[in-house]
Amino acid sequence: xxxxxxxxxxxxxxxxxxxxxxxxxxxxxxxxxxxxxxxxxxxxxxxxxxxxxxxxxxxxxxxxxxxxxxxxxxxxxxxxxxxxxxxxxxxxxxxxxxxxxxxxxxxxxxxxxxxxxxxxxxxxxxxxxxxxxxxxxxxxxxxxxxxxxxxxxxxxxxxxxxxxxxxxxxxxxxxxxxxxxxxxxxxxxxxxxxxxxxxxxxxxxxxxxxxxxxxxxxxxxxxxxxxxxxxxxxxxxxxxxxxxxxxxxxxxxxxxxxxxxxxxxxxxxxxxxxxxxxxxxxxxxxxxxxxxxxxxxxxxxxxxxxxxxxxxxxxxxxxxxxxxxxxxxxxxxxxxxxxxxxxxxxxxxxxxxxxxxxxxxxxxxxxxxxxxxxxxxxxxxx
Amino acid sequence: xxxxxxxxxxxxxxxxxxxxxxxxxxxxxxxxxxxxxxxxxxxxxxxxxxxxxxxxxxxxxxxxxxxxxxxxxxxxxxxxxxxxxxxxxxxxxxxxxxxxxxxxxxxxxxxxxxxxxxxxxxxxxxxxxxxxxxxxxxxxxxxxxxxxxxxxxxxxxxxxxxxxxxxxxxxxxxxxxxxxxxxxxxxxxxxxxxxxxxxxxxxxxxxxxxxxxxxxxxxxxxxxxxxxxxxxxxxxxxxxxxxxxxxxxxxxxxxxxxxxxxxxxxxxxxxxxxxxxxxxxxxxxxxxxxxxxxxxxxxxxxxxxxxxxxxxxxxxxxxxxxxxxxxxxxxxxxxxxxxxxxxxxxxxxxxxxxxxxxxxxxxxxxxxxxxxxxxxxxxxxxxxxxxxxxxxxxxxxxxxxxxxxxxxxxxxxxxxxxxxxxxxxxxxxxxxxxxxxxxxxxxxxxxxxxxxxxxxxxxxx
Numbered sequence: 001x002x003x004x005x006x007x008x009x010x011x012x013x014x015x016x017x018x019x020x021x022x023x024x025x026x027x028x029x030x031x032x033x034x035x036x037x038x039x040x041x042x043x044x045x046x047x048x049x050x051x052x053x054x055x056x057x058x059x060x061x062x063x064x065x066x067x068x069x070x071x072x073x074x075x076x077x078x079x080x081x082x083x084x085x086x087x088x089x090x091x092x093x094x095x096x097x098x099x100x101x102x103x104x105x106x107x108x109x110x111x112x113x114x115x116x117x118x119x120x121x122x123x124x125x126x127x128x129x130x131x132x133x134x135x136x137x138x139x140x141x142x143x144x145x146x147x148x149x150x151x152x153x154x155x156x157x158x159x160x161x162x163x164x165x166x167x168x169x170x171x172x173x174x175x176x177x178x179x180x181x182x183x184x185x186x187x188x189x190x191x192x193x194x195x196x197x198x199x200x201x202x203x204x205x206x207x208x209x210x211x212x213x214x215x216x217x218x219x220x221x222x223x224x225x226x227x228x229x230x231x232x233x234x235x236x237x238x239x240x241x242x243x244x245x246x247x248x249x250x251x252x253x254x255x256x257x258x259x260x261x262x263x264x265x266x267x268x269x270x271x272x273x274x275x276x277x278x279x280x281x282x283x284x285x286x287x288x289x290x291x292x293x294x295x296x297x298x299x300x301x302x303x304x305x306x307x308x309x310x311x312x313x314x315x316x317x318x319x320x321x322x323x324x325x326x327x328x329x330x331x332x333x334x335x336x337x338x339x340x341x342x343x344x345x346x347x348x349x350x351x352x353x354x355x356x357x358x359x360x361x362x363x364x365x366x367x368x369x370x371x372x373x374x375x376x377x378x379x380x381x382x
Numbered sequence: 383x384x385x386x387x388x389x390x391x392x393x394x395x396x397x398x399x400x401x402x403x404x405x406x407x408x409x410x411x412x413x414x415x416x417x418x419x420x421x422x423x424x425x426x427x428x429x430x431x432x433x434x435x436x437x438x439x440x441x442x443x444x445x446x447x448x449x450x451x452x453x454x455x456x457x458x459x460x461x462x463x464x465x466x467x468x469x470x471x472x473x474x475x476x477x478x479x480x481x482x483x484x485x486x487x488x489x490x491x492x493x494x495x496x497x498x499x500x501x502x503x504x505x506x507x508x509x510x511x512x513x514x515x516x517x518x519x520x521x522x523x524x525x526x527x528x529x530x531x532x533x534x535x536x537x538x539x540x541x542x543x544x545x546x547x548x549x550x551x552x553x554x555x556x557x558x559x560x561x562x563x564x565x566x567x568x569x570x571x572x573x574x575x576x577x578x579x580x581x582x583x584x585x586x587x588x589x590x591x592x593x594x595x596x597x598x599x600x601x602x603x604x605x606x607x608x609x610x611x612x613x614x615x616x617x618x619x620x621x622x623x624x625x626x627x628x629x630x631x632x633x634x635x636x637x638x639x640x641x642x643x644x645x646x647x648x649x650x651x652x653x654x655x656x657x658x659x660x661x662x663x664x665x666x667x668x669x670x671x672x673x674x675x676x677x678x679x680x681x682x683x684x685x686x687x688x689x690x691x692x693x694x695x696x697x698x699x700x701x702x703x704x705x706x707x708x709x710x711x712x713x714x715x716x717x718x719x720x721x722x723x724x725x726x727x728x729x730x731x732x733x734x735x736x737x738x739x740x741x742x743x744x745x746x747x748x749x750x751x752x753x754x755x756x757x758x759x760x761x762x763x764x765x766x767x768x769x770x771x772x773x774x775x776x777x778x779x780x781x782x783x784x785x786x787x788x789x790x791x792x793x794x795x796x797x798x799x800x801x802x803x804x805x806x807x808x809x810x811x812x813x814x815x816x817x818x819x820x821x822x823x824x825x826x827x828x829x830x831x832x833x834x835x836x837x838x839x840x841x842x843x
Contacts, residue, residue, distance in 0.1 A: 041765070064571065110581070110600075111591045113767045126591075130774065153757030154778035167778040171755035173787040179825065180790055180832055187820045191838045193777070200779035244764050245508065249578040250550040297574025298553040303581070335597070 031141055032280050033315070033357055034230045036270065037134060037158065037240045038263075039120075040287035042247030043112060045301055046308030047293065047339060048256055049085075050099045050321060054078035057328025061294045065253060075099060079321050084260035087268040091312055092319060096278075098311040098380060100348050101323035104289055104341030106372060110303035112247070115288035120158035122346070122369040133349070133368040134240060135161030140367060141357045148238035149204060151216055151225060159240055166200040170214050170225075216241070223266035227273025230281065246287060250298040267312060279314035282356045282381065286345065292337050293328055306339030309348060315356055315381050322348075322380065344374035351377035383720055384811040391843040392680060392723065393712070394490035396734030397808045411491050411712045415705050418492035420525045424483050428476060429521035435627030436613045438518070439543050442511050443614040469513040470747070476517025477753070477760045478746040484733045485741070492528065495708065497729065498679060500524045500761075502672075503539035503587060504768030505548040507761050515544035516761035523626070532672070532702035533663035537656060540583050543612045543627050549579035549766060552615070556608040556636025561617070575636075580604030582766045588662040590671030595643060602640045606647065606655045609635030622652060669697040675771065676707070681716050682723035683772045689716035722842035725773040728756035730843075731785065735835045738808055739796035752788055757781045782836075789835035793828040801830040809839045 051069050052058055054077055059066055072080040073089025079099065081089050091097040107118045107126070114126035122133035138148055139162065150159050153169040188194040213221045222241060229236045243263065248255050267283070274281060290307025306326070311318070326332050326340035334340040350365035354376060361376035383391070389407035390397050397403075404410035421429055430438060449461040487493045500520045507513045523542040527535035539545060546552045554576035555561055565572060580603035584595045609630045613623070619633035630652035640647045642658050643665070650657065662668060673693035677685035696710035711717055726734065732753065736744075753760050757778065763769045801821055805813055817837040824830035834840060 109591070110597065111585050112765070113585075114591055150778075152778065153781045153784070154775050157774075160774055167780045169757070169778075169780050171780075171784050171787065172751060173755050173784060174791060176783075176787045176790045180786065180829055183820060183824070183829070183833060184786060184836070187817065187833055187837055190814065190816050194782070194838055194841065197777060197779045197782050201783040204780055205783055247578075249576055250553055296576055297555055297557065297572070298550055298576040300550070300576065302577050 031237065031357055033237065034274075034277060034281040034313075035238045035353070035356065036226055036230065036281065036283045036313075037238070038266075038283065038285045039116075039156070039158070039240070039242050040246045040259075040285065041112075041116065041242055041244045042287075043115070043289050043291055043303055044246035044259075044287040044307060045248060045252065045256060045291040046101060046103075046287075046306065047290070048082055048252070049260075049308045049310070050075060050079045050081055050101055052078055052101075052325065052328065053080050055325070055328045057293075057332075061328060065295070068253065075321050078325065082256070082260045084257055085264045087264050087271075088310070088312070091267070091271070095319040096312060096314055096316060098316050098318040099321045099323075100309045100311065100343065100345075100377075100380075101321055102306045102326050102339055102341055103309055103323075103343045103345045103348060104306050105345045107289065108305065110289070110305075112288060112303070117157065119286065119288050119345070120156065124371045131161030132156070132158035134158040134238065135163050135165060136367050137353055137357070137364070138163035138165070138238065140359050140364060147236045148240070149229060149236045151222065151239060151241045156240060156242065164200070165238075166204040168204040169216060172214065219262040219265040220269045223269030223271075224273045226266075227270040231274045231277045243285075248291070248300045249296065249302060250300040252295075252300040255300075281313040282315045282352065283310075283312035284349065284352065285310035285312070286349070290339050290341075293333055293339055294337065304338035305334045306341035309345060311352060311380060317380060317382055322377070343377065344372060346372045347374035348377045348380070352380045355379075355381035383722060383809070385718060386810040387812040388718055388720075389491075391734070391809070392717070393494065395484055395487070395494055395730060396490070396737045398485075398490075398737040399740040399804065399807075403807065403810055408712055412709060414489040414491045415529065415708050418489045418529050420529065422483050422487075424486070425479055425521050425525075428479060428517055429525065430518040430627070431522065432623070432625045432627040435518060435522070435543060436623065436629070438514065439511075439547075439612050439627070440614040442514060443612075473507060473513040473517070473761075474746040474750040476521075477750045478744045479517065480520065480760065481733065481736065481744055481749060485736045490737075491708075494730070495528050495704075496520065496525055498676070499528055499535065499539075501763070501768035501771070502675065503535075503545065504763050504766055505544050505761065506764050506766070507759075508764055509548055511547055512544065512761075515547065519544035520761070527704075529705055530703075531663075532668075532697070532704060533660050535704070536587060536659050536663045538626055540579070540587055540659060541610055541624070541626060541628055541655070546579070546610060546612050546628060549582055550576045551579040551607055551610060552612045554579070554604065554608050554611075555634040556605060558638070559608065559634045559636055560619075560632075561634045575601070575604050575608065577601060577604040580607055583659070583662070586767055588659075588671070589643075589665060589667040590674075593665070593667030593671060599642050602642045603655075603658060605636040605638075606640045606642070606658055609633075609652060610655060624652065663702055664698075666694075666698060669694040669702075672707075673697060676711060677716075678771055680711060680723070681719065683774070686716045689714050692716075722839075724843050725776050726841055726843055727769065727771075727776050728753065728758035728781065728785075729760065731841065732756060732788070734840065735789065735792055738804060738835070739792055739798075739831070741792065741796055752791075756784050756788060782841075785841070786832070786836050789832040790828075792835070793832040796828075796831060798827045798831055801827055801834055804831075805834050808834070813839060 069080045072083040074080050105119050107115045117126040120132050121129045123129040148165040150156050150167045159165045213225045216222045226239045286309045291301035291304040296302050324342040326342050346369035354361040354364035365376045385407045452458045484493045507516050519542050523538040555573045557574045577600050581600045585591050613629045621629040621631045647654050647657050673690045677689045692714050696707045700706035821830045
């Protein structure tokens with residue numbers, strides 16, 4: 001049985017061997033396309049990600065926050081990117097970043113947990129199905145599904161399902177001895193669930209020695225690890241990573257300033273690590289819903305509806321904001337308080353993912369997000 | 383699994399080395415409900431009462447203000463470093479206290495309920511000041527009420543200063559309060575309502591997301607809650623100190639009658655929110671929501687509806703008397719299905735391993751770090767919904783590898799004797815041939831112990 005240490009002995013070849021060795025399910029993928037999915041947990045404020053400075057309503061609702069955008073990267077005559085997103089702004093200028101605005105899933109209530117469940121499962125309603133849209137995408141992409149990995153210690157819902165996928169999170173515990181590791185498969189011989197988990201753990205762990213990464217909470221390290229895993233020709237094709245901490249009920253300016261800085265650092269580290277493969281890469285940044293347009297009583301914003309999503313990567317037809325802008329006048333708001341969603345996030349995802357992986361767009365929407373009325377949004381990729 | 387194995391592992395926190403096996407598993411569990419000690423000596427002075435808690439919170443803010451008013455940058459940074467270090471040490475100490483109590487407990491079923499309720503009313507240490515408050519929150523607000531009425535647990539947990547800080551209630555102000563009117567008159571920027579706590583009380587603490595409330599109920603509850611905040615707020619107006627360590631400032635309370643879930647509540651100041659909480663605690667949706675969560679914990683991800691009904695009936699019939707609900711659970715045949723129904727979460731797994739290894743002298747920082755590596759950093763679920771109590775959230779492959787690593791490390795320092803005999807005690811009448819053989823063939827006692835700790839029997843309950 002090839003152990004981690006023997007793999008290591010192969011030196012620089014170790015990683016490639018790990019991913020192509022006979023024990024490993026990671027066959028050469030049929031597609032060269034790469035996907036990184038970043039989920040902003042906690043309902044990120046789309047109006048601060050891309051602020052509609054050209055809409056007079058913004059000054060009405062958010063007067064004390066507007067000055068922050070004086071030196072922010074301008075996206076077009078209407079929008080400016082959050083000032084902490086400097087590197088992302090440069091990608092935008094190079095045509096490698098795109099903002100989709102006033103977008104929401106079909107969910108219209110205000111619970112994080114139901115909304116995240118609906119987004120990740122792709123079900124018609126929360127907790128309706130147990131598998132995730134990203135897992136179903138793997139099934140559509142090839143007869144041998146592209147290797148997918150979640151950088152997390154537990155499998156996020158979006159990647160759960162019939163297609164194989166693994167998890168990886170670095171740890172600080174000492175490595176287990178070979179003698180112990182060798183006996184585990186025997187212990188799980190009669191237990192298919194644990195046997196499969198163990199096999200996946202070994203595969204993902206082969207990557208650990210190739211990395212000096214210790215803490216996924218550090219934006220730079222997380223970006224590097226994602227980039228490294230996707231850059232490797234025999235590595236992963238799909239990587240998912242959570243970005244926690246966007247629920248800005250109080251003190252939003254400072255709180256989100258830190259979050260955007262982290263996101264920018266992550267994107268920047270990912271971009272340098274992935275090298276030329278960037279041209280085949282799509283990065284999707286989504287959140288479960290937006291926030292109230294007005295500032296609440298504690299210099300934050302409360303749970304809302306419409307928000308924004310980011311598409312990055314060499315694969316993106318970027319340098320533009322895609323939006324059917326609804327306006328911020330009181331009568332234009334959803335329930336008098338939220339940004340009105342004018343585009344379905346599911347249609348954006350299905351459009352972008354199907355174009356990226358050369359799939360039929362309508363079938364992709366149907367499989368990933370069944371029961372949605374909207375048409376897939378084309379023209380985001382290429 | 384035999385009933386004895388179920389009582390030990392599904393209801394309890396695993397066999398503790400040296401214990402006698404219970405003769406009558408159901409009677410033993412019921413006796414645990416009665417014998418539970420809410421304030422074990424191990425917690426020492428960290429189960430802060432109202433006054434101690436008030437002083438602690440005031441100290442936190444006083445230190446922060448002192449730091450902010452220090453003009454010397456280096457000195458300010460040094461103060462920041464000291465605070466961060468003391469946060470880490472206090473947090474790790476509280477985590478170790480929680481673990482020691484669980485490891486040494488004679489009433490492990492009730493300790494499981496403490497962990498269950500602490501997760502139901504989750505706070506998370508990724509928010510400022512919470513590393514200092516998460517331990518005292520559980521040690522007082524949760525522990526003192528797990529053996530009492532849900533309404534008291536709800537008041538204690540939802541209005542505890544840790545929760546008020548965590549869900550931004552501490553800064554929420556009534557839009558027509560005296561404070562707001564003063565600010566308006568002086569042309570100062572307005573402060574106002576924050577609906578975070580109001581929403582999560584309805585969605586996560588009581589009715590549940592499908593429990594029948596609307597956005598208007600969220601706003602109305604948020605208004606009723608204004609005034610409830612942490613001590614040490616910079617108001618010159620007097621506050622009314624509350625027995626739970628919170629302060630109520632009438633100055634920022636939204637005046638007027640509130641209407642929540644179709645009922646009117648006159649403006650009785652601090653008591654207005656309490657009256658609403660009491661009615662929410664007694665609501666049938668709350669009974670159903672709590673019953674479903676409990677049933678999932680003991681009967682699997684998709685629990686039988688008969689069990690949910692049973693528990694909801696016990697909850698409503700007893701006015702939310704939690705021991706009555708626990709008794710109904712113990713008496714329910716659905717909770718005694720013979721196959722394992724749940725995958726153990728990292729916390730319960732670690733506690734079970736330490737109970738089996740007779741170790742309670744934990745290196746504190748290292749234990750807290752280990753829990754992070756295992757995927758369940760204590761009191762840090764990162765969300766007010768707490769850790770997801772469904773198997774699919776825990777069966778990650780890397781997480782299994784971390785358990786193997788942790789098992790080997792713990793085995794190296796465990797006091798071991800006959801692992802084969804230990805295996806029979808851990809899973810009475812329930813050990814598989816494969817596990818028994820794997821242990822038999824292990825090359826050392828340490829390895830046998832590590833293997834037993836990651837065996838299928840140990841990973842599930």
